[in-house]
Amino acid sequence: MREVILIKDGELALKGLNRSVFEGKMTATIKRRLKECGAFTVTRSQSTVYIEPQDESFDFDSALDRVGRIFGIAGYSRAGVFDKDMDVILSEAPAYLESALCDKKTFKVEAKRADKKFPFTSPQICEQLGGKLLETFSHLKVNVHSPDIVITVEIREKGAYIRGNQLKGAGGLPTGTSGKAAVLISGGIDSPVAAYLMAKRGISLFAIHFASPPYTSVRAEEKVKTLLSRVARYSGPIKLAVVPFTEIQEEIGRHCPEDYFTLIMRRMMMRISSAVAAENGCIGLITGESLGQVASQTLPAIAATDGVSTLPVLRPLIGMDKEEIVAISRKIDAFETSILPYEDCCTVFTPRHPHTKPKDGQCEAAEKNLDIAPLIERAIEGIEYSFIE
Numbered sequence: 001m002r003e004v005i006l007i008k009d010g011e012l013a014l015k016g017l018n019r020s021v022f023e024g025k026m027t028a029t030i031k032r033r034l035k036e037c038g039a040f041t042v043t044r045s046q047s048t049v050y051i052e053p054q055d056e057s058f059d060f061d062s063a064l065d066r067v068g069r070i071f072g073i074a075g076y077s078r079a080g081v082f083d084k085d086m087d088v089i090l091s092e093a094p095a096y097l098e099s100a101l102c103d104k105k106t107f108k109v110e111a112k113r114a115d116k117k118f119p120f121t122s123p124q125i126c127e128q129l130g131g132k133l134l135e136t137f138s139h140l141k142v143n144v145h146s147p148d149i150v151i152t153v154e155i156r157e158k159g160a161y162i163r164g165n166q167l168k169g170a171g172g173l174p175t176g177t178s179g180k181a182a183v184l185i186s187g188g189i190d191s192p193v194a195a196y197l198m199a200k201r202g203i204s205l206f207a208i209h210f211a212s213p214p215y216t217s218v219r220a221e222e223k224v225k226t227l228l229s230r231v232a233r234y235s236g237p238i239k240l241a242v243v244p245f246t247e248i249q250e251e252i253g254r255h256c257p258e259d260y261f262t263l264i265m266r267r268m269m270m271r272i273s274s275a276v277a278a279e280n281g282c283i284g285l286i287t288g289e290s291l292g293q294v295a296s297q298t299l300p301a302i303a304a305t306d307g308v309s310t311l312p313v314l315r316p317l318i319g320m321d322k323e324e325i326v327a328i329s330r331k332i333d334a335f336e337t338s339i340l341p342y343e344d345c346c347t348v349f350t351p352r353h354p355h356t357k358p359k360d361g362q363c364e365a366a367e368k369n370l371d372i373a374p375l376i377e378r379a380i381e382g383i384e385y386s387f388i389e
């Protein structure tokens with residue numbers, strides 16, 4: 001007996017005329033992500049996508065794991081494909097469903113008959129297969145209102161597809177349907193979560209990390225790459241720009257008042273990020289800022305850094321508590337890496353009393369002795385690019 005993976009679209013169904021664009025992006029993502037699982041075809045009929053393996057060697061477990069991390073998918077399941085013959089269904093389906101049914105107490109059968117030539121109606125299919133399952137598995141009872149498992153039979157063009165409960169998909173919108181944006185990624189808990197959340201809304205990601213060797217180590221940079229690889233399991237490959245930031249931080253230390261260090265440093269990050277992001281085809285920036293979390297994340301401080309960005313800044317965590325952020329960080333398997341104790345350039349140069357309520361013009365005054373343009377130019381020249389998969 002053959003098996004397939006059935007995928008149900010999520011919000012895609014709402015997208016009207018853009019629908020075919022969304023569907024195309026999702027199909028392309030499925031093909032790319034499942035490439036290493038073996039040969040398969042992808043077809044679509046209404047809001048169901050069918051992944052059909054071409055031979056025995058197809059790695060189902062790995063494929064299901066990957067499908068669970070593709071955005072735009074509401075639910076998915078593994079299904080058996082049987083001949084469109086009631087006798088075959090009744091004799092073969094119980095054995096196929098055994099592993100799904102063995103730990104369940106109640107079930108019901110639902111039938112959909114896309115092929116109207118099939119000689120039994122949906123209620124007849126439910127009744128006959130339901131009866132057969134009750135007869136085969138004496139521990140089972142029928143519960144039509146809230147069963148532990150729903151067995152679905154779909155009679156389609158190519159065969160009868162039979163499956164148990166659907167697994168919940170990653171949700172969101174297919175990667176790339178919302179354009180490209182650059183995440184400012186540190187080694188902390190927040191920015192990988194911010195990247196994941198924006199990728200979930202269909203953004204394809206580019207990443208920018210500021211490193212200050214020798215104050216920050218190679219291991220800190222490796223940590224950032226590991227975090228991005230966790231996000232990339234959902235978003236697809238991410239191009240990373242590592243920007244040398246040491247000279248800028250030292251110059252800020254030499255020429256600016258100490259209580260403005262963090263603000264000015266963040267303004268420099270924004271200026272450089274806007275330029276690098278635009279050059280790499282991005283139309284927005286993403287940060288892991290959450291209102292009030294630290295001194296540089298008060299509303300006046302955010303206004304002061306926002307003011308120098310030439311691109312819109314997306315801050316998906318702005319209204320979230322740390323607890324909520326940590327829950328997502330754990331879910332995407334980033335948390336254990338994020339809490340490893342490596343230094344970040346932000347923590348190396350921290351003022352004793354950071355300014356939290358800069359007024360109009362104060363940041364400009366504090367950075368007046370900084371030779372901004374050439375500093376930015378040299379930092380951009382020193383960027384090293386890599387690809388994270």
Ligand code: ATP
Pocket residue numbers: 183184185186187188189190191192208209210211286287288289293294296297344345346
């Ligand atoms: P995170 O947990 O993401 O490090 P945080 O709570 O430590 O965030 P900050 O250090 O104030 O907050 O940084 C705020 C945001 O600025 C980060 O979420 C990230 O988007 C960006 N950022 C901070 N440090 C860096 C860095 N070294 N390189 C790139 N972006 C950074």
Ligand code: MG
Pocket residue numbers: 186187188344346
């Ligand atoms: Mg940080």
